[in-house]
Amino acid sequence: MDAVILSRIQFAANISFHIIFPTISIGLAWFLVYIRGQADQQPNGAWDAAFKFWVKVFALTFAFGVVSGVTMSFQFGTNWPGYMKTVGAVAGPLLAYEVLSAFFLEATFLGIMLFGQNKVSPAIYKLSVWLVAGGTTLSLFWILALNSWMHTPAGIEVVDGKVVANDWLAIIFNPSMPYRTVHMLLASAATAAFFVMGISAFRVLIGERGEDIQKTLRMASVVAAIVMPLQILAGDFHGLNTHEYQPAKLAAMEGLWHTETKVPLLLFAVPDEATQSNHYEIKIPQLASLVITHSLDGEIRGLDEFPNLHPPVFPVFWGFRIMVGTGIMMLVMSWVTWWFLRQSSPVPLWLLRVLVPATFIGWIPTLAGWYTTEIGRQPYLVTGILKTADALGQVSGTTIFGSLTAYLLLYAILLSVYVTTVFYMARTGAKLPGHDASQPSSHALAG
Amino acid sequence: MEFLTRDMLVLSFAALMGIAIMAYVILDGYDLGVGVLLPQAKGHDRDQMIHTIAPFWDANETWLVLGGGILLVAFPIAHGIILNATYLAVLIMLIGLILRGVSFELRVKAPAHRLELWNQMFAIGSATAGLAQGFMLGHFVVAFRDDWASLLFAALVAPCVLSAYTLMGASWLVLKTEGDLQRRAARWGRHALWLTALGIVLVSLATPIVSPRIFARWFSLDRIVIMSPIPLLVTGAVIWLSRWFYQFDADEHDHRAWIPFTLTIGLFLLSGLGLAYSTFPYVVIDQLTIWDAAASTPTLKMILLGVVIVLPPIIVYSAFSYRIFKGKSTHLSEA
Numbered sequence: 001m002d003a004v005i006l007s008r009i010q011f012a013a014n015i016s017f018h019i020i021f022p023t024i025s026i027g028l029a030w031f032l033v034y035i036r037g038q039a040d041q042q043p044n045g046a047w048d049a050a051f052k053f054w055v056k057v058f059a060l061t062f063a064f065g066v067v068s069g070v071t072m073s074f075q076f077g078t079n080w081p082g083y084m085k086t087v088g089a090v091a092g093p094l095l096a097y098e099v100l101s102a103f104f105l106e107a108t109f110l111g112i113m114l115f116g117q118n119k120v121s122p123a124i125y126k127l128s129v130w131l132v133a134g135g136t137t138l139s140l141f142w143i144l145a146l147n148s149w150m151h152t153p154a155g156i157e158v159v160d161g162k163v164v165a166n167d168w169l170a171i172i173f174n175p176s177m178p179y180r181t182v183h184m185l186l187a188s189a190a191t192a193a194f195f196v197m198g199i200s201a202f203r204v205l206i207g208e209r210g211e212d213i214q215k216t217l218r219m220a221s222v223v224a225a226i227v228m229p230l231q232i233l234a235g236d237f238h239g240l241n242t243h244e245y246q247p248a249k250l251a252a253m254e255g256l257w258h259t260e261t262k263v264p265l266l267l268f269a270v271p272d273e274a275t276q277s278n279h280y281e282i283k284i285p286q287l288a289s290l291v292i293t294h295s296l297d298g299e300i301r302g303l304d305e306f307p308n309l310h311p312p313v314f315p316v317f318w319g320f321r322i323m324v325g326t327g328i329m330m331l332v333m334s335w336v337t338w339w340f341l342r343q344s345s346p347v348p349l350w351l352l353r354v355l356v357p358a359t360f361i362g363w364i365p366t367l368a369g370w371y372t373t374e375i376g377r378q379p380y381l382v383t384g385i386l387k388t389a390d391a392l393g394q395v396s397g398t399t400i401f402g403s404l405t406a407y408l409l410l411y412a413i414l415l416s417v418y419v420t421t422v423f424y425m426a427r428t429g430a431k432l433p434g435h436d437a438s439q440p441s442s443h444a445l446a447g
Numbered sequence: 448m449e450f451l452t453r454d455m456l457v458l459s460f461a462a463l464m465g466i467a468i469m470a471y472v473i474l475d476g477y478d479l480g481v482g483v484l485l486p487q488a489k490g491h492d493r494d495q496m497i498h499t500i501a502p503f504w505d506a507n508e509t510w511l512v513l514g515g516g517i518l519l520v521a522f523p524i525a526h527g528i529i530l531n532a533t534y535l536a537v538l539i540m541l542i543g544l545i546l547r548g549v550s551f552e553l554r555v556k557a558p559a560h561r562l563e564l565w566n567q568m569f570a571i572g573s574a575t576a577g578l579a580q581g582f583m584l585g586h587f588v589v590a591f592r593d594d595w596a597s598l599l600f601a602a603l604v605a606p607c608v609l610s611a612y613t614l615m616g617a618s619w620l621v622l623k624t625e626g627d628l629q630r631r632a633a634r635w636g637r638h639a640l641w642l643t644a645l646g647i648v649l650v651s652l653a654t655p656i657v658s659p660r661i662f663a664r665w666f667s668l669d670r671i672v673i674m675s676p677i678p679l680l681v682t683g684a685v686i687w688l689s690r691w692f693y694q695f696d697a698d699e700h701d702h703r704a705w706i707p708f709t710l711t712i713g714l715f716l717l718s719g720l721g722l723a724y725s726t727f728p729y730v731v732i733d734q735l736t737i738w739d740a741a742a743s744t745p746t747l748k749m750i751l752l753g754v755v756i757v758l759p760p761i762i763v764y765s766a767f768s769y770r771i772f773k774g775k776s777t778h779l780s781e782a
Contacts (some may be wrong), residue, residue, distance in 0.1 A: 060552045066505055067548035071541045073512050078534060079518050081527035084519060088742055092520030093749040099516045100757040103509045111502030119771050165745060177462075392589050393527065395534055401540045410542060414549060421557050 003397040004389050007079040011406045017411045018072045018362050019370065021065035026140055026185070027132035027192025028058050034219065036129045036268045041363060046211035053212070055246060056200070057425060058323075061115050064418055066107070071407075073099075079400070080381070082391030087163045087382050089147055090156060090171055098142035104137030109115040137185070144184055149176035151373070152245045158385060175245050178372075179238040186231040187369070189223060190330060191246030191362025196220035197337065198359025199426045201352040206427060224334035232327060236291070242376075243292050246383065248306040251317035254288050258302040267321075272315040276304070311378040319372035326365040336438050360419070454738075456747045460521040461507065461728070467517055469491040469719045471510035472580075473615065473712055478504045482573025483548055483609065484635055486568060494564060497551070497625040499776045504551065505541045505763060508544065520750060523728040525740035532591040536579045536632045542677040543575030574609060580779070581608025581646075588653050588722075590732040591726020600653060606647025611715070614688075623776045629704070630697045636707060637692035644685050647718055651678070654725045658733050661725045677721050684714045 002420075029295040032054060076083060076095075084091060112120060112128040120128070155170030156163045167169060200217035203210075242250045255266050257276045265287035269278035274358035302311045333354065341345050381388040473701030478500040485493055519526045528538060554565035585604030589597040621629055650702050655662035665674055690712050694700075728736045741747065 009493040009520050056556065060556055063552040064503075065546040066508065069546075070512055070544055071509060073519075074513055074530065074537055077515075077523075077530045078537065079524075081531070084526065088520065088523045089746045092523070092742055092746050096516060096750045097753045097757075098519050099509070099513050100761070103512060104506060104761045104765070107509045108764055110505055111768055115502040116771050162743075164743070165749065168749070179471060229762055236565050299655035360456035394531055397781065399534060399716055403534070406538065406542065410545065414545070417549070417553065417557070421553060437525060 002068060003400055004392055005239045005361050006397055006400040006404055007267065007392055007395075008388065010400055010407065011075055013071055013404065013407055013411065014068070016074050016216045016367055016370075017407075017415070018065065018068035019366065020360075021061050021068060022136065023139070023191045023362065023366050024195050025058060025065050025192075026136045026188040028054065028061065028135075028195070029136045030189070030289065031134050031192060031196060031216075031219070031223075032058060033129055036126055036213075036215075045112045046215050048212075050212035050216050051099060053425075053429060054196070054216070057146075057422060059110070060418070060421060060425070061108075062110060066416070079393055079395065080391040080394045082386065083381060086161065086369075086386045086391070087150075089163050089165045090149060090153075093165075094142055094146040094149075094170075094172075095127065098139055098146075102139035102142065102257065103231065106139065106328065109135065127164070133176060138382060140184060140188070141181060144181045145172045145177055148180045149174045151180075151377055152176040152241075153382055153385055154193065163382075163385065175237075176241050179234065179241045180444055183231070183234045183238050183369075184392075185236065186227050186234055189227045190231055191366060193220040193224035193227060193334070194355075195360065197224060197355050198357075198421065201347070202359070202428065204347070205349070205352050205356065208429060210429070213406075215299050219247070219349070221334060221337040224330070225338035227307070228331040228386075235324075235327070243300070243374075245367050246376065247301045247304065247336045248293070248310040249373070251301060251303045251306070251309050252301065252376055253320040253372060254292075254375035255313060255317045256300055256302045257302050260302060261289065261299045261343065262275055262286045263292075263298075263300045265291065269317070271317050273313060281297050305443045309379065311376050316372050316376045319368045319375065321367040323365040323372060326368065330358075330361060330365070359422075408426050451748065452752075453741075453744050453747075455650060455742060456751065457737050459751060460517060460598050460741065460747060461730075464514060464521070465719065466518045467510055467514035471507070471514050471717060472612075472719075472753065474503070474507035474510055476612045476615040476715070477708075478507055478616070479547075479573045479577050480612040480614065480639075481620060482616070482778055483568050483577065484616050484620070484632075484697060485570045485573075487499070488628065488636060492631075494618060495693055495776070497554070497629055499620060501551075501776075502768065504548075506768070507508075510546070511544075516652050521742050521747060522730055523742055525735055527681055527736060529587070529591070530733055533583050533586060533727050533744045534770070536583045536586065540576050540579035540583070543572045543577075543579060543638035545572070547572030547576060577612045578605045579611035584608055584650070588650055588732070589657050594773070595706045604646060604649060607642050607649060608699050610639045610642030611646060614643045615708075615711050615715070618711040621704075622708045625701065626697055627776050629701070630695070633695040633697075633707075637689065638683065639691070640688055643714070647681060648659050650718075651721065652733075654722070657673040658725075677699065677724075681714060681717050681721075684717070688714070692778035 022234070032051065035047055035051045035054060039045070040050050042048075064098050073095075076091075079138055102173070107127040109131040112125070113132050116128065117125055120281040128233040132236035133202035149171055154165075156162070197220040200213050200220065203213045239250070239253075251318050254263065255271050255278050258276070261287070263282075264285045265277065266281055266283050268280065268282040270280050271278050274313050286296045289300065290296050291296065292300055303313065336357065337347065337351060340351060348385060377383060377388070379387050481500050482494050485496060486498055490583075518529070550569035550572060551563040554562055554569060557565060582601045582605040585601030585608075586597070588604070589600055615637055617632045617639055620632035621636065624632060655665055664670060688707055691707055691710070726732055728738060730737050730740050
C-alpha cells in the first residue's frame, strides 16, 4: 500500500466528514442570533418556538463538529509530521490561536446557550448566543488564514529548509486569504440557509402549521437568495486570485493543456493525463478568457508550463464543474422560493418537495470546491515550499489502511445517523420528550 | 518580549502543557467517569447524571485539544514521536470520544426506543477513551518500549486510569446530586478508589525500575526526605477518601459533599506532580528532552503572546460558567 495516497485519503476523509458540520453550524449560529433577537422583541411568540427548535438542531450539529474536530487536530501530527517540522513556525501559532481564541469560547458559551436560559439574565443569554456565533466564525478565520497561507505563502523566508516567520500580518492576510475566507463564509451561509429551508419545508409537508416554520422558511430563503449571487461573484474573484497566484491549479480547473489566448470555456470534457489532451469537449468559445482575464483574447497559461509540478487534472477539472453547476442550481432554487414567498402566497407543494431533498445540497459545492482547491495545490502541501510526499510520517501503509477503514466505517454510520436524526427532530418538532423548557425539571425524559 | 530567554520560554510551555493535561484529566475525567458509571444507574437517575455534565463536557474536551495542540506546536518533534508510537491507542481514543460525543446528543434527540442504545454507546465510548488514555500513560511511563512486558504493563495501567476517571466521576456526582443517587455515587467512588490506588502504585514502581535516573531522583538520601510529602499526602488522601465514602450519609453530610471531589483533584494533582518530577526535563523518558523537542524561539514567543492574552479570559469565563451551573443539577432543562 502506498502510504502517501492512504494518508491523503485518510486526511481527506477526516476533514470532509468534519467540515460538513461547521459549514452548517457557522451559518446556523448566526441564524440563531437573528432568531434570538426577534424572539426577545416578541416574547413567547413564533420566534421563541423557532429558537427552541433550531437551538437543538444546532446542538446536535455542533457536537458532531466537535468530535470530528478533535479527531482532526490529531491528524496533522499522526500522518504529516513533516508539515510541522517545515512550516511549524507559521502553522503552530495559527493553530494555537484558533484553539485559544475560538474553541474555548464557543464550547463554554454553548453550555450556557443550551442549558442556561433559566439561569442567566436575558442580556447574558443573548450575549452567549452572540459569543457562540462569534467563536465559530473566529475559528473559521484562523483555520482559513492557515489554509490560504498554504496556497499562497507570504511573510516568511526559508532558512535551512525550514520556514521562518517574518511578518505576521502578511502571513495572516496572505494573497488568497480574503477571497477564501469570504467564499467559505458565504458557503456556510448558503449551506445553513438551504438546511433551514429544507427542514422547514419538510415540516410544512408533514402537516405542521406552526407560524415559526413559515418564519424560518422565509428567513432562510431571503438569506439564500441574497447569498447565492454574492457567492458566485466571490467565486469569480477567487478565480482571478488563483489565476494570478496558482496558475497550475487554474489550468487544471479549465482543462487547459497548452498556453493559449481566446481560451474556450469547457462545459464538458474528459481530461486525459496520458495524451495531455481532452476527449469529448463541449465548449463555449473565448468564454474562459473572458471570465479569467476579463478580455475575449486574454492569455491563460496551460499545464505544459508546469511539467511534473501540476495537479492531477481530472479531479480538479470535475470538482470545479460540480461546484459551479450545483451553485447555479442553488441560485435558481433560492430565487424561485423567494419569488413565491414575496407574493405572500403559500409556497406551492412542488417547490416544498424540491426543497426537502435539497436540505443538504450545500455540502456538495462546499466539498467539491475544497477538493478542487486542495487537489489543485498538489504536488505541494505548501505551494513552492513543501511537497506532500515529503511531509509523510513513518506509519506503515498497512496501519493507515486499518485506521482509514475504521474511520470510513464509523463516518458512514454517523453520517446516516445525523441525517435521520435531523429529520426525526423535524418530525417531532420541539415536542421532544424532556425538552420542554417550561417544565422546571425534566422528569418527562424517557427512562 | 526580548527579556525572555529560550530556557524560560521552553519551561513556560512545559508548564503550560502540564497545566493543560491536568486540566483535561480532571475536567474531562469527571465527565468520562460519569459516562462509565451510567449503566450502573437506571431510568431517571441516568438523566440526572447526564444533567450534571451537560453544560460542561464540550469545554472540558477542549483541554485535550489544547494539550495535544501545545505538544504539536511547541514540541513538534515530541509530537511526531509520541503520536507515531501511540498511533493505535490514539485512534481508539478518538473513536471512543466520537462515540461518546454524538451519543450524548443522540440519546435525547434520536427516537425514544433508541435511548438504551445511545446510553450504551455513551458508556462504551467513555470507557474506550479512558482505557486508551490509560494505555497511553502506561506506554509513556515505559518510554514507549514495544516488548511484551512493557505492553503488558501499559495494558495494566489502562483499567487503573479508567478507574481514576470513575472515581472522579463518582466524586463529581456526590457533589452535584442528592438523595439516593448521591448515596450510590459514594458507593461507586469507594469501589473505584482501590484500582486507582493500584494504578498510582504501579506507575510509581515502574518509573524508577524503567529509569535509573528516576530511581536516583527519588531514592537518594536527601531526596527521600524532600520528596516524601508527595507519597505521604497521596496515602493520606486515599485513606481519607475511603473513610469519607464509607461513612457517607446523604441526609447528614451533604453540606460537605465537596470534600471527595476536592480530595480526588488533590490526588490527581499530586500524581501529576510526581510524574512531572520523575520525567523532567524529558518529554519522552530518557530519550528526548523538552529542550531538544521545542519549536524555534520566535514561534514559541508568538504562541506565548496568544496564551498570555487569551488564557486569563478563558479561565474567567470558564469560572463564570461553573458559577452559573453551581449547586445541585436536579433542575436543569435544555433551552
